[in-house]
Amino acid sequence: IYYAYSTKSDLNLSEVLLENELLRNEIEQLKEQLAWLRKQLYGPKSEKLSNIPLDAPLLPCFDFGDEVIAEEKKEQISYERKKGVKKDSCKLELPDNMEVRETIHELPEEKLIDEATGEELVEIGRESTDKLASCPAKYYIKRDTYVKYAVRNNPLSGVIQLPSADSVLKGSKFDESFMAEVVTAKLAYHLPFYRQQEMLQCFGIKIERQTLSSLFVNLGDKLEILYNEMKSLALECRYLYTDDTPVRMLEPGSGKTREARMWIYEAAHPDVPAYKVYDFSINRSYDHPFNFLKNFKGVIHGDAFGAYVKLDKDKDNASSPE
Structure with missing residues (x-):
């Protein structure tokens, strides 16, 4: 066992x-x-x-x-169909008033007859596709020609013609449209003058960087009137937002840079669109915001910079009764 x-x-x-x-x-x-x-x-x-x-x-x-296997196949088919929709995933918003240049593509006359029946083709509809296109910048010479007149048989009457059109910079070889382009490229798109010079060379236009720089400086002097008006409107607003940021400044003659300051003041008023006014200084001394805001009587929104605190106290002391 x-x-x-x-x-x-x-x-x-x-x-x-x-x-x-x-x-x-x-x-x-x-x-x-x-x-x-x-x-x-x-x-x-x-x-x-x-x-x-x-x-x-x-x-x-x-x-x-x-049943489960059939369900998995359906999910796979649905996934593969979604891949084909990627071509429409581009999001593009265009203004309603943008110019539309339409090109109509029609069959030539010899193709408007059906080869099988000999009958003439008739239009049954149209299909359009829209694409965003661009037109490269175009430069041209703006020539102002003034016709001269005189009185026949009377040389004492002299020459008669229309006066020359006024220009922002008298005697300049540049039209106001070109001036605006240089300023916009420099300030709005941050393009230095040497890049603008290279872009102009692509159109066969040769211009020195010093010429662009002088044009920019001279325009700045002419726009000082507009700047002062914007500053006055900003100081009349009830609320003013302010801040400053460091910028590098090339010190003349030394070849070195030092830290300077760019002050920004944004005006906010219910009846005036918000806009910004800039003020440059070589340092962060209290004197700069003091001088800019000495006539301001509204509310300042800023950081805890000592100049704003002192300015607020000085105004309180000035407005308090003795």
Whole structure:
């Protein structure tokens, strides 16, 4: 009896070991498939695992049935269709009053006859596509010619002609439209003069950087009247937002730069559009905001710079009764 029992125990042990080995192999296979799934979900999409067949079941221990497989196919089809919509993903907002230049593409006359029936083709509709286009800058010579007149047989009457048109810079070779372009490129688009010079050379226009710089400075002097008017309007507003920022200034004659200051004052008034007024100084002394704001009687919004605090206290002391 003991011998028979011992043989049966050995047989059960071998079956258990075999079953454990099979289960261990299946677990390793499931781990590999799980790792592959994680790479597909969270890893780079360009990575592929070529040693697993495309038709191999990912989870052979589960039977999802035909209905689940059909649902997965539908999701895959929906995903592939979405890829084709990427061409319309470009967001472009254009003003309503933008000029539209339309080109109509028609069939030539010899193509307006159907080859099979010999009947004439008729128009049944039109299809349009809009694209944003640009026209490169165009420079031209603006020539003002003044016709001279005289009285026949009376040389004493002299020459009669219309007076020359006024110009911002008297005697300048540049029209106001070109002046505005130089200033806008410099201040709005931050293009230095050497880049503007290179851009003009593409059109065959040769102009020195010093000429552009002198033009810029002379225009600044002419615009001082407008600047003073904007400053007066800003100081009349109820609220004024202010701040300053450091800028590098080239020190004349030394070839070195030092830190200067650019002060900004933004006016806010219900009846006046918000605009900014700038003030330059070579340092951050209290005198600069004092001089700019000495006639201001409204509310200042700024940081805790000591000049604003002192200015507020001085105004309180000046307005308090003795």
